[in-house]
Amino acid sequence: MARQSGDSVQPVFEGWQRNADGTINMWFGYFNRNQREIVDVPIGPANNFNTGADSGQPTHFYTRRNRYVFKVALPKDWDKDKKLIWTVTAHGETCTATGWLQPEWETDDGVRQMNAGGAGLAPPADPPNTAPTITSGSLDQTAKVGQPIKLTVAAADDGIPATRGRGHGGLSFKWIQYRGPGLATLDPETTPVTGKAAESSTMATFPARGVYWVQAVASDGLLEAAHTIKITVE
Numbered sequence: 001m002a003r004q005s006g007d008s009v010q011p012v013f014e015g016w017q018r019n020a021d022g023t024i025n026m027w028f029g030y031f032n033r034n035q036r037e038i039v040d041v042p043i044g045p046a047n048n049f050n051t052g053a054d055s056g057q058p059t060h061f062y063t064r065r066n067r068y069v070f071k072v073a074l075p076k077d078w079d080k081d082k083k084l085i086w087t088v089t090a091h092g093e094t095c096t097a098t099g100w101l102q103p104e105w106e107t108d109d110g111v112r113q114m115n116a117g118g119a120g121l122a123p124p125a126d127p128p129n130t131a132p133t134i135t136s137g138s139l140d141q142t143a144k145v146g147q148p149i150k151l152t153v154a155a156a157d158d159g160i161p162a163t164r165g166r167g168h169g170g171l172s173f174k175w176i177q178y179r180g181p182g183l184a185t186l187d188p189e190t191t192p193v194t195g196k197a198a199e200s201s202t203m204a205t206f207p208a209r210g211v212y213w214v215q216a217v218a219s220d221g222l223l224e225a226a227h228t229i230k231i232t233v234e
Contacts, residue, residue, distance in 0.1 A: 005037035009061045011086040011097035014068050015107030022076035026084055026099040027107065028057065029067040038062055038183070039090050046089040057086060059179040068112060068224070072099075113222035129160040131223035132171055135197075137216060140230040148203040151175070153216035153227045159196045161221055172219050173200035178228060180212030206233040 014027035032039055039061040041047040049055045055072045072084060084099040099105075109131055137153040159169035173191040177184045184206050191200040204214055216227045 002033065002035050004035045006091050007033040007037075008093035008095055009033070009039050009041065009088045009090040010095045011088050012065075012067075013086075013097040013099040013105070015105045015111065016099060016101055017071075017107050024074040024076065024078050024101070025071040026074060027068050027071045028086055028097060028099070029065070029069045030058070030061055030088070030097075031065045032061045032063050034063055036063060040181075041088055041090055042181075043179075046087075048087055050083070050085040050087075055086075060177045061088075061090075062176070067115070109223055116222045127158070127160065129220065129222055130158050132157040132218040132220050132225045134216075134218065134225050134227045137227040138229050140232075142232045142234060143204070143206060144234055145206060145209060148205045149231070150201055151204050151214060151216070151229055152199065152201040153218070154197070154199040155218035155225060155227075156197045157218075157220050169196060169220055170194050171196070171198040172221075173198070174217050174219070175200075175202040175204075176215050176217060178213040178215045180206070181210035182206065182208035184212055184214065186214065204231070206231065209233050 010031040012029045012031060014029050017025045019025065040059055042059050043054055047057065047059060056070050058069060080101040082100065086097045088095055113129060132155045135154045135156050138151045143149045155171055157169060157171050162169055170193040172193045175186040175189050184204055186202045186204055188202055200216060206212055210233055212231045212233060214229045214231060218225050
C-alpha cells in the first residue's frame, strides 16, 4: 500500500544512447514511492554513483515516477560489461539502478517519444518530431534568503506534434527545483503551451543558505530539453 510519506526512492535506469561522435549517454530517472512527500537526499554516501564522481543527479525528488531526468556522459571506449550504478538511500532503505550497454536497453529520441505516446511521430515519420532546443536562459547567480529573483528561459521547437485546436505545435515550460538544502518557491511553476519559439520566467525564493539548482524544462508534449541554473544563496 502506498504511503503518504516515509517511503523510499527507487533510482531507475532508462537506457543508453550512442552519440554521433561515439560517446555514450546513460539515462536515469526515479520513482519516489511517497504519495505526498518530496524527498531530499544530498550528494554523498546516500546519493552517489559507483564512479565516485558527482554525475549531475538530482537531490530533490518529486513524488511518483519521473522519467529521463538526467543523463550521464561516458567515453566512447566505455567497456560494454562495465556497470554504472546509482545508489539512493532514503528513510533507511537503500535502492540502486544499474546501467550498462545491454543491447536491449539502447534508446534514442524515437524510443523516448514512443514511451510518451508519440509512436507515429518517431522516425521514419516524415518529418519526425525533434526535441525542443534551449536558445537562452538565466546564468548562474547569487541570491539572498527570502528575496525573490527572476529566472528566465527561451526555447524553440519544430512545431511537431500539432496542438489540438491550434493546427500547429507549441512549447510548454515547467520550473522545478533540482537540488538545494531547502524547499524553494517557484512562481509560477508552469507556463501554458505557446508557439514554436517561446519564453518563460518564474520568481524564485529560497528559504535557507546554500547552493540550489533550478531547472526550466521545455516540452513539446513528447520530448523535453532542460536549462539548469545554479543559485548560491547567501
